[in-house]
Amino acid sequence: VSDRLYFEPLAPEYVLSVLAKEKPDGVMVQFGGQSAIKLAKPVADAGYPVLGTQPKQIHRAEDRKEFDALLGELGIPRPAGGTAFTTAEAVATAEKLGYPVLVRPSYVLGGQGMEIAYQSRDVAEYMEIITRVKQEHPVLIDKYITGREIEVDAVCDGEDILIPGIMEHIERTGIHSGDSISVYPAVNVSPAVIDTVVDYTRKLALALEIKGLINIQFIEHREEVFVIEVNPRASRTVPYLSKVTGIPIIALATRVMLGEKLKDLGYGTGLYPAKNLVAVKVPVFSLDKLPLVEVSLGPEMKSTGEVLGVAGDLPEALYKGLLAAGCNFPEQGTVLVTVADVYKEEAVEVAREFAALGFKLLATQGTARALESRGVPVQVINKLSQPSYNIGDALREGVINIIVNTPTHGRIPQRDGFRLRRMAVESSVPCFTSLDTVKAFLSSLRLYRQGKKPGIVCLNDLS
CATH class of the missing domain: 3.40.50.20 (Rossmann fold)
Structure with missing residues (x-):
C-alpha cells in the first residue's frame, strides 16, 4: 500500500x-x-x-529509425515499411511494399487511427482523412503479414532474462492485441518458433539494456518470426500472466530495478516451464453503451475489460472465457453469413460447421453464391439497403441468432455492414467480425452441445 x-x-x-x-x-x-x-x-x-531502463534506451525502442537500425544490427526481421506525408507518397510506398498494408499515424496508443489497406483507393481515402489536420509526423506504412501473433512479457536485469510465459493470439494479425483472445501457453506454436521467440527476446532485451520489464509482439508466418513492436514497460498481459504462472512478475521487476539479479530471486532464468493448464484471456466490450461506434475488430482497440478462462484443454478454457465475457451459446437457430470477398473461401468451412451442428444458414447474395457453389445449403436474404424482406426485418423478428460479418469499409456509418453490426449489438445478437473468433466459438459450441460440465480451477492452485 x-x-x-x-x-x-x-x-x-x-x-x-x-x-x-x-x-x-x-x-x-x-x-x-x-x-x-x-x-x-x-x-x-x-x-x-x-x-530501471534508462531514457536513452526507452527512446531507442520507441523511435522507428533507431529501432529499425537495432533490428538490422541483431539480424532480426520485421515487416518491411516506409513513411509518407502526402497521398502520392503513401500510395507509392504502399505499391512498392505490395498490398495489403497497415497504415497508421506516428506516436499513437491503443491502435488509434490504424487501418489495413487492400488497394490504392483505401490508402487515398485514409490519407484524405488523416491530412485534414497538418501532420507534424509522417504516416507509417507497413507490409501487412497475415500470420499468428505471439506475445511475450519478460524481466531482464541487464545480464539475464526470465520469460514467465509465451502467449498466442486466436485472431490473426491486424486485430489489436487488447481485443484478441490470448492463450497461454502457446499451444499451436511449434518448438522451433518458440526457440526463435526466446532467442529474439533475449537479444532485444540485452541490446536495449533493459532493467525491469519488456513486452514484445511477434508475427509467425510459415515458421518465420518477425518483430512487430517492443514496449520497454509493463503491458496489459502482466496481471494475466502473473496469475496463471504463479510468478510475481511486478515484484521481480521492481527488485531488478533496485539492483538485484534474477539468478538470486528464486525463479531461474530463460523460459519458465509452462504450467499443465490452458488459460484464455477474453476481451469484454461495452459497445451497447456506445452508439454509432464501429463494432468490427481491427487495429484500433475497442475492448473495455477482460475475463479469464482456465481449464485442462483449449476448448474448455475458451468455453469458460467466452461464457464469462457474456457470449450466448444458442442450441439451435439461424446464422447469418455475409463476408467480404477476401474471406468468402474461408467462410465456406465455417458455414459448413454451423450447418453440421443443425443451424439454418442465411446469406447475402454474393456470400450465398460462394456457399452454394461448395454444396453448403443456404437461403438468400436481402441486404439492409435492398427493399422487401431484408436482414433488418429478420433481426427485428428475432429470426437471426448469430451473425458472421467481416467488414469492408467499416468507418462509414451509412454503409450496410456498419448498420448491420450496430443492429446486432442493439438486438443482443452475437456478431463475429473475425473468422478466427468464429472458429474459437465453434470449438466451444461443440463442447457445450456435448453436455460436458466445465470443471472448476481454484486460483490458489495456480501459484
Missing part, C-alpha cells in the same frame, strides 16, 4: 510538481503504460534518477 496516492494526469507539469514535493531517491516509469514511459526524459532532465 502506498504512503501517499496522487490522482493527477500523467503529464510532465503534474508529475514534476509531485516529485518536487516528495523529493524521491528514484522514479519508476515502467508501470504506468505508454503515457508513463514518455515521462522518462522529462523526469531525468529535471534531475531525478530513473530506476
